[in-house]
Amino acid sequence: MALQFLWSFLLATLDVYALLIKRGLPNSILLSLFVVGDWVTATLSLAAACSTAGLTVLFDKDLNYCDQMHCRRYQLSATMAFLSWVLIAISSHLTLWLLASECFSQN
Numbered sequence: 001m002a003l004q005f006l007w008s009f010l011l012a013t014l015d016v017y018a019l020l021i022k023r024g025l026p027n028s029i030l031l032s033l034f035v036v037g038d039w040v041t042a043t044l045s046l047a048a049a050c051s052t053a054g055l056t057v058l059f060d061k062d063l064n065y066c067d068q069m070h071c072r073r074y075q076l077s078a079t080m081a082f083l084s085w086v087l088i089a090i091s092s093h094l095t096l097w098l099l100a101s102e103c104f105s106q107n
Contacts, residue, residue, distance in 0.1 A: 004041050004088070031099040038092035045088050049081035 011034065018024055056074040059065045 004045055004084070007037055007041050028099065028102055031095065031102055035092065035095050035099050038088065038095050042085060042088040042092050045081065045085045049078060049085050052081050053078040 052074065056071065056078050059074065060071050
């Protein structure tokens with residue numbers, strides 16, 4: 001999730017810069033980079049969410065190890081990871097839509 005934090009911080013910094021200069025960033029190459037970066041971070045976030053959910057099931061159902069560990073925290077962590085993935089996926093789709101509309105408006 002550190003990669004996701006760095007990626008989001010970079011995008012937020014670019015957004016603030018665009019607001020300060022009162023211009024958008026209509027560069028298609030830059031938008032393509034954003035789309036690919038969002039896809040990569042979305043894929044890694046989904047992998048992290050699935051592994052967290054898998055460990056939760058392993059501890060809870062298979063090993064019956066929950067009375068010794070904090071399974072509620074693992075379940076909450078898996079839920080938050082999936083919620084984070086959903087939000088990243090929405091962002092990725094919106095960025096792809098923005099890239100497509102940018103490319104078609106230039107023709």
